[in-house]
Amino acid sequence: xxxxxxPPRVEDPAxxxxxxxxxxxxxxxxxxxxxxxxxxxxxxxxxxxDAMMKAWDxxxxxxxxxxxxxxxxxxxxxxxxxxxxRSWRQTQLDQEAxxxxxxxxxxxxAPVALDELRLGLGMLPAEQREALxxxxxxxxxxxxxADICGCAIGTVKSRVSRARRALQAILDRGDYDRxxxxxxxxxxxxxAHAERLSDAR
Amino acid sequence: xxxxxxxxxxPELDEARLRQQAIGSKLRQMFDEVVxxxxxxxxxxxxxxxxxxxxxxx
Numbered sequence: 646x647x648x649x650x651x652p653p654r655v656e657d658p659a660x661x662x663x664x665x666x667x668x669x670x671x672x673x674x675x676x677x678x679x680x681x682x683x684x685x686x687x688x689x690x691x692x693x694x695d696a697m698m699k700a701w702d703x704x705x706x707x708x709x710x711x712x713x714x715x716x717x718x719x720x721x722x723x724x725x726x727x728x729x730x731r732s733w734r735q736t737q738l739d740q741e742a743x744x745x746x747x748x749x750x751x752x753x754x755a756p757v758a759l760d761e762l763r764l765g766l767g768m769l770p771a772e773q774r775e776a777l778x779x780x781x782x783x784x785x786x787x788x789x790x791a792d793i794c795g796c797a798i799g800t801v802k803s804r805v806s807r808a809r810r811a812l813q814a815i816l817d818r819g820d821y822d823r824x825x826x827x828x829x830x831x832x833x834x835x836x837a838h839a840e841r842l843s844d845a846r
Numbered sequence: 847x848x849x850x851x852x853x854x855x856x857p858e859l860d861e862a863r864l865r866q867q868a869i870g871s872k873l874r875q876m877f878d879e880v881v882x883x884x885x886x887x888x889x890x891x892x893x894x895x896x897x898x899x900x901x902x903x904x
């Protein structure tokens with residue numbers, strides 16, 4: 646064996662194998678991030694696949710042992726915004742999702758809570774939506790989310806808090822728009838679910 | 847007329863807190879549902895092809 650001083654950026658199958666294993670383990674997370682960002686399953690998987698391949702192609706620049714989840718999420722996020730600039734079909738898809746949701750809401754027995762939340766997320770400004778998803782669902786600390794989004798921690802904090810308030814307002818307003826009465830079944834169901842969760846703690 | 851009970855904690859605040867918890871748990875549920883889906887074969891196929899071309903390098 647002898648001296649094995651490896652310069653960086655050289656073909657390294659063993660390192661690649663480790664990298665690949667870790668990347669594969671992150672695919673479910675990347676899909677979830679993409680799905681919640683775009684609100685559309687097909688577009689989300691396209692995005693997640695693109696991000697996965699970008700991560701693979703950039704593997705030499707990844708510092709092993711650092712946070713690969715945050716690194717891949719950052720790649721996916723950047724990909725999302727660059728695609729949005731290239732006339733992403735998001736707007737059309739959002740409209741379709743909204744129409745589906747409105748139809749669903751007309752049926753008072755339909756379990757609409759998740760659809761409403763999905764619709765509400767789609768109505769948030771993108772930067773608020775991503776901050777809320779990263780911190781509220783992705784399990785990232787504010788500092789990590791700030792790194793991923795390329796902004797200050799305070800900015801992430803204020804985006805998350807604005808997102809929470811806006812989402813609540815949207816969900817409430819949705820109920821008012823629907824039948825002119827406050828606190829419909831959907832919100833009641835969400836609240837009951839939350840109470841059960843906090844009781845279980 | 848809205849009744850105001852000055853003796854208790856602010857019910858508006860309690861309700862807002864509860865709603866935020868509810869929204870938060872639904873958001874996690876939405877995310878986790880996707881995480882728990884089986885990964886489509888396509889993902890691994892793409893990566894396998896890329897890996898092969900990296901090994902062979904042309």
